[in-house]
Amino acid sequence: MTTESGGWFETARFGLFVHFGLYSLAARHEWVRSRETMSQATYDRYLERFDPDLFDARQLAREAREAGMRYAVLTAKHHDGFCLFDSSLTDYTSVRAAGRDLVAEFVEAMRAEGLRVGLYYSLLDWHHPGFPVDEHHPLRGSRDARTTEDLAGYRSYMRGQITELLTGYGEIDLLFFDFTYPGMGPEQWGAKELMETVRELRPGILVNDRLGIPGDYVTPEQYQPDRPLERDGAPVRWEACQTLNGSWGYDRDNHDYKDPSQLVRMLVQSVSCGGNLILNVGPTGRGSLDPRARDTLRAIAEWSAGHARAVHGAGPSAFPPPANALYTQAGDRLYLHLLAWPFGHVHLPGLAGRVRYAQLLHDGSEITFHEVDGARHEHNNLAPPSQPPGTLTLKLPTARPDVLLPVIELFLEPVESTV
Template sequence: MPTASTGWFETARFGMFVHFGLYSLAARHEWVRSRETMSQEAYDRYLDRFEPDLFDARELARAAREAGMRYAVLTAKHHDGFCLYDSALTSYTSQRAVGRDLVREFVEAMRAEGLRVGLYYSLLDWQHPDFTVDEHHPLRGTPAADEPRDMARYRTYLHGQVRELLTGYGPIDLLFFDFTYPGKGPEEWGAAELLSMVRAVQPDILVNDRLGIPGDYVTPEQYQPDRPLERDGAPVVWEACHTLNGSWGYDRDNHAYKDPALLVRMLVESVACGGNLLLNVGPTGRGALDPRARGTLEAIGAWLALHERSVRGAGPSGLQAPPHTLCTRAGRRLYLHLLAWPLSHLHLPGLAGRVRYAQLLHDGSEIRFHEVDGAEHEHVNMAPPGQPAGTLTLTLPVARPDVLLPVIELELTEEE
């Protein structure tokens, strides 16, 4: 069961994931070393050339805030074992490579912009000599796979590094572990002991579910739930994590970017089902956001600037959403996100007598409506043909509003 409050997390609803590391120089996916079964020597050509001169955490924090995000998560260490912070337990760090603690820069910049701070830590480590070679390891199928390795020593290293992150940078709001799989599970990670230590050091931190034991929230990846998530019949806090183009790390030749309108829809889908969206950016090898990523964030931010209250602090409506809509709710405000723009009228069964006022959210323009009561009497105009008693009918403009996803705000007569 969760032991920390998830209130801020469920209010925020939208966060930024940042994948940056040596793989960003390869520019062909963060798993490049495993995919191409690179030796450590071959991979270290990126270490020799690592110079993140355009990594500006303050600019990244501003971009996140202006996009409407309210928390951000940085890859402090990914599967390749390279640390973006000054670890006393290894020399394989950005501090040793270029004299910069990028985690510290990130944490300070996010706090300065009023954002909650999260850190990602990979449970895997392909550089550590005691991390056993498995099906994901770059050295699979080589003589190194038969060398003796000691996971107990690696486990001590893992716990020590997590303690460094939680004691060296002040309060951390969220810890994103990654990941558990067959052959590498809670026993290998010392998951129960690790989570106990995390709770002792930072009692208010939220921890995800990827240690292989229950955490504070669950993390569907590259998958969009279409209903609230449950465990043993009880609702759980969740966050869908998604990429812009299918790659977490910078992937120069991958142009399969999701359209900003689709990403806005995914954000609203998450909120309508009681979840969050963690949207990833992968800075270039020099540390900058590429123009496509920056443009996408700006487009989402422009939509959220007008529609924030349909997402921030909102959640499931508890109502059956009409066809081609997504429905969220915050108190007495019901928000209909229109996936398809209807011709002139939108019929809402069951809402007659329950709505005090209706407007388009982006410009605050009134939407007129009429309704059919339980006795099938119409109010204002004729009853809509074929609609049941209790139907509320909105009269919409013919022209679709020029926003990524139009939203109608309904003020209910009472909070239910």
């Protein structure tokens, strides 16, 4: 099912994911409780010290907007069951632990910056007594492992919490469920009934595909599609979910960070294939971004300041890009993203007679061009054989522009009607 009101999603193209919770204090991956098979009592040492005194949702919202992000998603509840919102159904919340409803702070701050708001909700819950002890559960193999497999109570709990989230915080634009796996699927989640509850409460909301039943968009995680995604031959909305360093939660000793230029290329690749990119940050145990994450967002912000219109509202192009390049297109503007900087010229097949003006996007400086007639050689016959007829050749400056990813904006001639 695809809602009619989701057009903002394709326009936005770029979002912020925020993973924050008790695992942030452990600082060694959001699955730390499962990975280290911690008992609840052992894990509760983080609950006792949870004090997000540096969590500043307003600053985070500003940084997201400046980076070119147009929506943001917060982990309202992760697999450990700890809730960042005020729930009447459990005491295991940030409100009881630290006196702060972080979902409320996040939602208000993001809206104030003009960003759409999404919430992540884990279908797993290692704290709830009604959730079965399966292969992911921290208590697997232990003598005190719970064996409750009657999920009716847990399904009711989830519906109750989703109702709280969708009725207590104003308009929520997106809901990100996580995740379905063998043995825990649509029947166990009561996915049909849960989706009906969501649609009844927020008819225009976008819901992802991880309930195990069709949603409004699909969510490839930690890999980049290289072509538009389809289901039964029809295109689908999609969003590539990516981290800065392979971990969603704060991971102090993980320094395997992606370079900002690589992240910008991933964003452009997503848009060129008709998708979105949501980029995750994992605040520290006190709620602030670590210096590397903050520097990465600032670098992306510098690029976005001069290149936003090649992303927002843009999508795939029917024109074939040259080697080492990607196209995005918005109406009569075609954007050439140069993954490698050519020397002197770049040849664009099929664009002869189609372009009326060209410029480097970041500074608006003109790029001259000419059409190849298919017979002559360029540069007084000193160049390699000419390109095929229909090729447009751009003349580039020798020095690569000092931006993360150079973009040339091509203004296309209007297509004449054949009617």
